[in-house]
Amino acid sequence: MYIKQFYTNCLSEAAYYIESEGEVAIIDPLRDIDSYLDFANQRNASIKYIFETHFHADFVSGHLDLSKQTNAPIIYGPGAKTTYKIHSAKDGEIIKIGKLSIEVIHTPGHTLESTCFLLKDENNNPHAIFTGDTLFVGDVGRPDLSSGDMSSEDLAGIMYETIQSKILPLHDDILVYPAHGPGSSCGKNLGPNTYSTIGEEKKNNYALQPQSKEEFVTAVTSGLQNAPVYFAINAKINQEGYDNIKNISQKGTQLLSLNEFKNAINDDTIILDTRLATTFTEGFIPGSISIGLEGRFAEWAGAILPFDKSILLVTEPGKEEESVIRLSRVGFDKMQGCLNGGFETWKNANEPIDLIIDVEADELIMDIPHDPSLLVLDVRKENEYAAGHLENALNLPLHEMTDLVQLSQFEDSQNLYIHCAGGYRSVIAASLLKREGINNLRNVMGGWGKIKEQEKATIVEN
Numbered sequence: 001m002y003i004k005q006f007y008t009n010c011l012s013e014a015a016y017y018i019e020s021e022g023e024v025a026i027i028d029p030l031r032d033i034d035s036y037l038d039f040a041n042q043r044n045a046s047i048k049y050i051f052e053t054h055f056h057a058d059f060v061s062g063h064l065d066l067s068k069q070t071n072a073p074i075i076y077g078p079g080a081k082t083t084y085k086i087h088s089a090k091d092g093e094i095i096k097i098g099k100l101s102i103e104v105i106h107t108p109g110h111t112l113e114s115t116c117f118l119l120k121d122e123n124n125n126p127h128a129i130f131t132g133d134t135l136f137v138g139d140v141g142r143p144d145l146s147s148g149d150m151s152s153e154d155l156a157g158i159m160y161e162t163i164q165s166k167i168l169p170l171h172d173d174i175l176v177y178p179a180h181g182p183g184s185s186c187g188k189n190l191g192p193n194t195y196s197t198i199g200e201e202k203k204n205n206y207a208l209q210p211q212s213k214e215e216f217v218t219a220v221t222s223g224l225q226n227a228p229v230y231f232a233i234n235a236k237i238n239q240e241g242y243d244n245i246k247n248i249s250q251k252g253t254q255l256l257s258l259n260e261f262k263n264a265i266n267d268d269t270i271i272l273d274t275r276l277a278t279t280f281t282e283g284f285i286p287g288s289i290s291i292g293l294e295g296r297f298a299e300w301a302g303a304i305l306p307f308d309k310s311i312l313l314v315t316e317p318g319k320e321e322e323s324v325i326r327l328s329r330v331g332f333d334k335m336q337g338c339l340n341g342g343f344e345t346w347k348n349a350n351e352p353i354d355l356i357i358d359v360e361a362d363e364l365i366m367d368i369p370h371d372p373s374l375l376v377l378d379v380r381k382e383n384e385y386a387a388g389h390l391e392n393a394l395n396l397p398l399h400e401m402t403d404l405v406q407l408s409q410f411e412d413s414q415n416l417y418i419h420c421a422g423g424y425r426s427v428i429a430a431s432l433l434k435r436e437g438i439n440n441l442r443n444v445m446g447g448w449g450k451i452k453e454q455e456k457a458t459i460v461e462n
Contacts, residue, residue: 001100001121002043003128005177006035007194010296011059011329012184014194016130016177018119020098025049026072027117027130028179029062031245032325036062037069049095050074051102053132053179054114055238057145057231058186059298060331063238065245077115078106083240089115107134107166109159110141110186112150116166118174128175129198134159135167136178138191140207144224145231152224156217163208163216172199183296185228188220225381228399230302234331245328252313252324252335258349261339264312269336270305273314274323275343277427281356281443285314285346290431293319293326295424302330303399304428313338314346356430357442361450364417364442365457374415379429380448384421386462390451398425401432412440419444419451 002019008030016027017039024040024047040047047070050063054077063074064084074086075095089095091106099122107116110133117130133141143159144152174197180186181194191204202208207220256264265271271288273280274297280290291300293315305311311334315323320338327335339345347353367374368390376393378385385395398420400406410416410433418433420426423445430443444451451457 001127003119003177004039005194006030007181010326011298012181012190013059014177014179014181018097018100018102019043019045020100020122022046023048023098025051025095025097025102026066027051028053028056028132029066031060031062031065031242031329033062033066033069033245036066046070047072048097049102051117051130052076052080052238053116053130053134054111055080055235056133056179057227057235058180058184058302059329060234060242061238062245064241068244075104077104077113079108080113081239105129105166107131107162109143109155109162110134111145111155112158114141118170126171126174128177129170130177130179132179133186134162135176135201135205136180136184136187136190137176137193137196137201138205139187139189140205140220142187142224142227143220145227145235152221153217156220157213159220160213160216167198168202168208170198172197172202174198176201185225185231185299188223188225225383226399228299228303229402230307230330233307234302237331242331243333245325248328248333248335249321249324252311252327252337253320254337255320255340256312256337257340258345258351261312261337264310264336268309270309270311271314272301272305272311272323273343273431274319275314275316277424278358278445280427280431281358283347283353283355284343284431286352286354287435288314288431289435290427292424292427293322298326298330300398300425300428301327301332304402304432305332307331307334309334311335314343317342354434356427356434358445359417359442361419361444361446361454361457364419364444364451365454367415367417371415373413374417375410377416377418377429378448379418379420379425384448388448388452388459388461391458391460396429398429401429404436407433407436407438410438412438414440416441417444418442419447422447422449 004017006015089104093104103118143155176196379398
């Protein structure tokens with residue numbers, strides 16, 4: 001028996017490789033599948049099955065391309081309806097991998113088709129369960145992504161029955177391998193680890209504690225942040241299919257001359273700059289949006305960028321393919337190419353450039369008492385803001401800044417100081433405001449982490 005977790009930090013996503021006697025099962029693969037193919041080849045093994053725990057909402061799965069490459073069938077649990085060929089497994093069905101067996105355990109709640117896969121060793125002893133978004137370390141999957149006309153309370157009620165009948169009876173020593181780790185938006189507050197045991201979750205996971213159905217429903221539905229807008233788009237793509245990633249990559253990574261790049265720009269084009277946020281502020285193509293590869297790039301792209309518009313990329317030279325692949329992971333497929341040579345090509349041609357003024361936190365604190373037009377814009381999430389913020393700061397979470405009505409409240413007569421937690425999101429926010437013609441703004445370097453260190457800062461906690 002051999003198990004490997006492929007963990008992708010920027011999406012907090014875990015895919016799994018299970019091998020026995022040269023036969024391999026892949027669970028919840030990402031769209032870029034080469035890592036699974038290469039690993040199997042290195043081990044002289046063959047991918048025999050592709051398991052999907054549910055229709056993922058936070059990324060586009062690699063099941064279709066992986067199946068085409070390997071001829072391995074795609075296996076979903078009961079109730080999964082797709083436009084492509086799958087094996088719809090029955091609850092309790094057993095599928096063999098070498099000397100191992102995988103039992104299908106239908107676990108509705110996060111979604112109706114959600115299914116866990118229980119791995120048993122050569123002696124038929126349960127060894128590990130791959131829980132998808134049903135059970136996380138310290139949490140369970142959010143029940144508000146909807147399946148049909150069901151409410152989040154309805155799905156949470158179904159999840160309660162799943163936990164009671166399918167999860168709690170499992171032996172304490174069984175390993176728990178979920179589809180996501182800390183930072184994922186698929187749960188409320190995932191724990192710091194990427195795997196656990198059933199016994200540990202029975203002790204520490206609030207959703208697995210003794211409680212009534214009503215208490216459970218209240219616990220899992222309260223305090224949920226709004227799901228990112230791209231979740232519904234990704235779930236639909238996973239259900240209906242998508243274009244081959246190699247086709248998308250080939251088009252998206254083509255290097256465009258300066259004239260080709262300029263000719264491709266129109267009113268419906270997004271210019272996306274994937275350089276470091278600290279580099280972007282020093283100079284960029286006017287109207288471009290900053291989402292740096294160093295952060296949770298794909299998540300923020302999915303939350304902010306429209307899926308129906310063409311994207312032109314400005315990257316660090318050599319980062320073209322990474323930018324395109326990471327965009328494709330969350331369903332973008334309209335990348336039209338990259339500026340050859342990146343921003344330096346634009347700058348060296350004496351084309352117009354824009355910049356964002358960076359300021360230190362102490363400068364912000366010194367300016368507040370002396371500038372009546374100064375407005376502090378805090379773009380952290382509501383719960384971050386509630387935990388501590390500057391007095392009179394306006395909270396507009398970054399994910400809400402695609403709403404032009406929200407952005408229309410700002411005027412160039414205001415002196416905007418923008419901050420987030422550390423400086424990544426604030427640069428994205430500043431680029432969005434710049435794109436709408438708001439130019440009198442400054443980015444607070446180091447964000448809240450530096451602001452709260454200032455002795456003269458007036459901090460409010462809700």
